[in-house]
Amino acid sequence: xxxxxxxxxxxxxxxxxxxxxxxxxxxxxxxxxxxxxxxxxxxxxxxxxxxxxxxxxxxxxxxxxxxxxxxxxxxxxxxxxxxxxxxxxxxxxxxxxxxxxxxxxxxxxxxxxxxxxxxxxxxxxxxxxxxxxxxxxxxxxxxxxxxxxxxxxxxxxxxxxxxxxxxxxxxxxxxxxxxxxxxxxxxxxxxxxxxxxxxxxxxxxxxxxxxxxxxxxxxxxxxxxxxxxxxxxxxxxxxxxxxxxxxxxxxxxxxxxxxxxxxxxxxxxxxxxxxxxxxxxxxxxxxxxxxxxxxxxxxxxxxxxxxxxxxxxxxxxxxxxxxxxxxxxxxxxxxxxxxxxxxxxxxxxxxxxxxx
Amino acid sequence: xxxxxxxxxxxxxxxxxxxxxxxxxxxxxxxxxxxxxxxxxxxxxxxxxxxxxxxxxxxxxxxxxxxxxxxxxxxxxxxxxxxxxxxxxxxxxxxxxxxxxxxxxxxxxxxxxxxxxxxxxxxxxxxxxxxxxxxxxxxxxxxxxxxxxxxxxxxxxxxxxxxxxxxxxxxxxxxxxxxxxxxxxxxxxxxxxxxxxxxxxxxxxxxxxxxxxxxxxxxxxxxxxxxxxxxxxxxxxxxxxxxxxxxxxxxxxxxxxxxxxxxxxxxxxxxxxxxxxxxxxxxxxxxxxxxxxxxxxxxxxxxxxxxxxxxxxxxxxxxxxxxxxxxxxxxxxxxxxxxxxxxxxxxxxxxxxxxx
Numbered sequence: 001x002x003x004x005x006x007x008x009x010x011x012x013x014x015x016x017x018x019x020x021x022x023x024x025x026x027x028x029x030x031x032x033x034x035x036x037x038x039x040x041x042x043x044x045x046x047x048x049x050x051x052x053x054x055x056x057x058x059x060x061x062x063x064x065x066x067x068x069x070x071x072x073x074x075x076x077x078x079x080x081x082x083x084x085x086x087x088x089x090x091x092x093x094x095x096x097x098x099x100x101x102x103x104x105x106x107x108x109x110x111x112x113x114x115x116x117x118x119x120x121x122x123x124x125x126x127x128x129x130x131x132x133x134x135x136x137x138x139x140x141x142x143x144x145x146x147x148x149x150x151x152x153x154x155x156x157x158x159x160x161x162x163x164x165x166x167x168x169x170x171x172x173x174x175x176x177x178x179x180x181x182x183x184x185x186x187x188x189x190x191x192x193x194x195x196x197x198x199x200x201x202x203x204x205x206x207x208x209x210x211x212x213x214x215x216x217x218x219x220x221x222x223x224x225x226x227x228x229x230x231x232x233x234x235x236x237x238x239x240x241x242x243x244x245x246x247x248x249x250x251x252x253x254x255x256x257x258x259x260x261x262x263x264x265x266x267x268x269x270x271x272x273x274x275x276x277x278x279x280x281x282x283x284x285x286x287x288x289x290x291x292x293x294x295x296x297x298x299x300x301x302x303x304x305x306x307x308x309x310x311x312x313x314x315x316x317x318x319x320x321x322x323x324x325x326x327x328x329x330x331x332x333x334x335x336x337x338x339x340x341x342x343x344x345x346x347x348x349x350x351x352x353x354x355x356x
Numbered sequence: 357x358x359x360x361x362x363x364x365x366x367x368x369x370x371x372x373x374x375x376x377x378x379x380x381x382x383x384x385x386x387x388x389x390x391x392x393x394x395x396x397x398x399x400x401x402x403x404x405x406x407x408x409x410x411x412x413x414x415x416x417x418x419x420x421x422x423x424x425x426x427x428x429x430x431x432x433x434x435x436x437x438x439x440x441x442x443x444x445x446x447x448x449x450x451x452x453x454x455x456x457x458x459x460x461x462x463x464x465x466x467x468x469x470x471x472x473x474x475x476x477x478x479x480x481x482x483x484x485x486x487x488x489x490x491x492x493x494x495x496x497x498x499x500x501x502x503x504x505x506x507x508x509x510x511x512x513x514x515x516x517x518x519x520x521x522x523x524x525x526x527x528x529x530x531x532x533x534x535x536x537x538x539x540x541x542x543x544x545x546x547x548x549x550x551x552x553x554x555x556x557x558x559x560x561x562x563x564x565x566x567x568x569x570x571x572x573x574x575x576x577x578x579x580x581x582x583x584x585x586x587x588x589x590x591x592x593x594x595x596x597x598x599x600x601x602x603x604x605x606x607x608x609x610x611x612x613x614x615x616x617x618x619x620x621x622x623x624x625x626x627x628x629x630x631x632x633x634x635x636x637x638x639x640x641x642x643x644x645x646x647x648x649x650x651x652x653x654x655x656x657x658x659x660x661x662x663x664x665x666x667x668x669x670x671x672x673x674x675x676x677x678x679x680x681x682x683x684x685x686x687x688x689x690x691x692x693x694x695x696x697x698x699x700x701x702x703x704x705x706x707x708x709x710x711x712x
Contacts, residue, residue: 004389008396011594019383019391026382027375033360033672035375037553037599040364040675073555074429074576077590081574111572192591197393199429199555199593216467216572218437220430234433235548237555237593238367243393316389319396 005341008319009150009294009332010172010193018246036242041235050231050238053245060248060257061174063181063204068227070203071241073220073234076101076171076190079201080108083167083186085217086224087142087209088113094140094164098156099126099149100325101169106144112214116140125326126152128286132160140164142185148173150193151323153296153330154289159183165209173293174202175251176335178261185209194293194334196244200237251335260335261292267333267342268292274346280304280353284326298328304356305329312348317341361697364675365506365650365688366528366549374602392598397591406587406594409601416604416613417530419537419560424583426559427597429576429590432457432527432546435557436464439523439542441573442580443498443565444469450496450520454512455482455505456681457525462500468570472496481682482508484642488516496520498541504529506549507679509652509686510645515539521565529649530558531607532691534617541565550649550690552600556593607691616691617648623689623698624648630702636660636709640682654684660712661685668704673697 006013029036032045039046054069063069072078083105084093091113095106097120109115116137119130126149136143143164148155150172160166165185174189181187186205192198203223210224219225219233226233254260272290275283275297284296299305305328309321322330333342362369385392388401395402410425419425428434439461440449447469451462453476465471472493475486482505492499499520504511506528516522521541530545537543542561548554559579566580575581575589582589610616628646631639631653640652655661661684665677678686689698 002389003384006390006394008394008399011394011396011591013394014391016383019393023379023382026379027372028359033358033674034362035370037375038362038364038367038369040367041554043364043675073431073434075590078429078574078576081576108575111574190591192594197595198397198591199596218434218467218574218577219464220434220437221574234431235367235546235554237596238548239553239595240555240593318389319399 002316004316004318005337005344006318007331007333007337007345009323009330010190011198012193012332012334013336014196014243015247015250015336018243018250021246022243037239039238041232041238046238049242049245050236053241053248056245056248056252057202060251061179061181061204067181067204067206068210068223070205070223070226071231071236072201072203072226073199073237075192075199075201076169076188077104078221079169079188079203080105081111082221082223083142083144084109084112085221086213087165087167088214089212090139090141092116092137092140094118094137094143096130096132096143096145096160097122098129098146098154099152101150101171102144102146105146105169109144126154127284129154129156129289136160136162136164138163142167145169148291148293150294150332151325153283153285153291153294155291155293157289165206173291175257176261176264176293178257191240191244193332196247197240200240200244202244263339264292264333264335267337267339268295270342270346271295271331274349278349278353280356281349284328293332293334295331295333296322296326296328298322302327308352311352312345315348317345317348358672360672360674361693361700362674363687363689363693363701365679365686366546367554368549368688368690369692370552370599371603371606371692374599374606377602378599393595395594397588397594402594405598405601406592409597409604412601412604412608413558416607417535417537417560422563423537424561424563424566424579426561426579426582427587427592428557428559428582429555429593431548431555431557432525432544433460434577435525435544435559436461437467438573438577438579439498439500440465440468441577442569443521443523444570445568446495446497448472448493448496450474450493450499452486452488452499452501452516453478454485454502454510455508457506457527458500458502461502461525465500482510483640485510485512485645492516492518492520494519498523501525504647504649506650506688507681509639509641509647509650511647511649513645521562529647531613532617532620532649534613547596547600549688552603553596556596556600619695620648620689620691623693623695624651626698626702627651627687630705634705634709636712637705640684649688649690651687651689652678652682652684654678658683664708667708668701671704673701673704
């Protein structure tokens with residue numbers, strides 16, 4: 001079957017040149033006589049691979065030496081528990097509830113200390129980023145945000161600034177938008193949206209925040225222990241780190257985060273502009289907070305939504321069905337989605353509209 | 357470079373036909389228009405893959421419906437903390453300390469309850485399985501063992517039987533030796549030795565043991581929650597599960613665990629028989645407890661050890677260096693190591709011996 005345009009929210013499309021490199025390195029990688037999957041994580045050949053991935057990530061995000069970069073197991077969800085277990089020194093943390101994952105992160109943290117939901121848009125089905133200004137808790141150990149809300153198609157357009165370190169789940173827009181890493185205490189992201197394959201979590205932590213884990217923290221969750229062991233306290237997800245490194249190399253060839261961020265804005269604008277002029281489709285997120293990565297939209301009629309998803313799939317545009325909590329459609333247009341795919345989507349939306 | 361014989365203790369060699377299947381399914385898998393890495397874990401196409409892997413594992417290990425099979429993140433080390441957090445209802449557990457990983461498992465458990473080391477061979481550098489008979493704690497929540505000790509080349513030749521559920525870290529001999537699953541409450545294994553690629557932990561748990569997790573248990577560690585969500589509480593390591601399924605299919609074609617276990621015994625016997633008659637090399641583990649999966653041996657002279665490792669590598673037999681805590685050499689001969697590789701190793705040992 002011909003390659004589809006895959007709008008999946010995650011795991012999601014990878015750059016074709018990356019997949020071709022993975023293929024070319026099977027069953028043997030370079031002159032090693034084995035595949036990457038078969039390499040000891042402590043071998044010189046594999047250490048080259050993981051160090052290369054870290055160096056590329058540091059270059060792409062301009063991460064200074066005052067931050068540790070960790071490649072961890074478990075996806076972002078494991079970090080929902082790890083964060084309080086590493087940071088809740090005074091036993092209190094602030095959370096901004098801007099979506100289902102933000103809500104889940106707070107739900108884990110209450111097991112380990114006091115959680116203050118300083119702002120929430122839950123009652124409005126998370127169609128916007130709630131206003132946190134003037135509401136932060138003095139002396140909180142940290143403030144947790146989700147920079148981009150995959151399900152609802154919203155993102156923060158202004159970062160909160162306060163005394164507490166800012167901890168950001170950046171799973172769905174890391175490497176897709178430009179951020180100043182020094183505004184954050186911790187950035188973490190499940191890999192399967194904009195970094196590489198599933199089963200890997202990248203965590204970037206300011207080094208002064210290390211070393212304060214609670215006694216009940218499992219050692220695989222202890223960031224200081226992981227940093228001391230260069231993410232090799234136990235065997236890491238070696239293959240996913242390798243593919244992530246290839247994706248980062250590809251991204252560097254696209255002009256880095258700064259380069260792709262412009263393309264991503266163009267891509268998103270193509271769909272939003274169409275939505276704002278459509279008689280059939282309309283966006284679900286408040287305009288001010290519209291995500292660059294996940295575009296959510298509906299027709300207002302469930303049967304018509306389903307008909308459109310089917311119509312698009314027949315033309316090789318797949319995984320456009322929205323999350324059940326929003327309904328309708330969602331186009332996830334991460335870095336690996338080429339602008340041609342987005343143009344095709346708009347054309348298909350126009351064709352569908354013309355049939356109504 | 358030609359394919360090597362890879363004796364790595366883990367991540368370790370995979371069957372060549374599996375790697376060729378992975379290669380053939382890039383950049384697109386079957387008629388899906390995308391690679392496995394790009395599939396939504398909740399898509400019908402991916403559910404077929406994970407259900408197939410589970411069915412094959414159940415067939416290979418004869419796992420009845422009274423047990424849940426989970427595909428988890430984090431490797432076996434994450435389970436060192438998960439086990440007490442799921443099972444320490446009365447707050448006390450027994451551990452048999454037969455190696456470094458067993459020791460590490462107990463070291464995590466003390467964070468969550470009382471740990472009794474009922475038997476240990478640590479003082480003798482773990483050259484044997486210590487005798488636990490008559491030493492188990494009445495009323496313990498579980499008894500933890502490591503069935504095969506990768507570093508020291510030993511394995512249990514008789515399973516402990518007591519009132520407490522038996523919890524077994526089977527990372528280095530799962531699917532390589534025949535076990536009666538119904539003798540265990542929990543079996544778990546990091547995938548990177550005998551199941552598939554790294555970054556995946558398979559956990560098999562008797563269903564009556566589910567539902568007793570401690571309040572501080574992170575939800576990704578909660579086996580009952582994971583079972584309720586069919587290992588999809590969060591995005592699993594989709595690619596590793598796919599490759600593991602291919603390895604299981606390959607194993608079924610080798611006559612299943614019963615078939616390969618015979619080959620594994622033959623492979624191990626070839627090396628042990630040579631060692632017992634060698635003037636240069638000798639085994640380090642006590643004969644009675646010798647592992648079928650990891651054969652540890654030394655010359656008694658560190659320089660000669662290093663010379664042998666180099667000599668073997670020059671002939672395409674790699675990763676034979678032993679763990680630093682034992683020294684010398686270790687040949688890890690898991691399922692994917694063909695008997696031809698073991699015969700080559702014995703030939704190379706003979707050739708080295710002839711030069712001395």
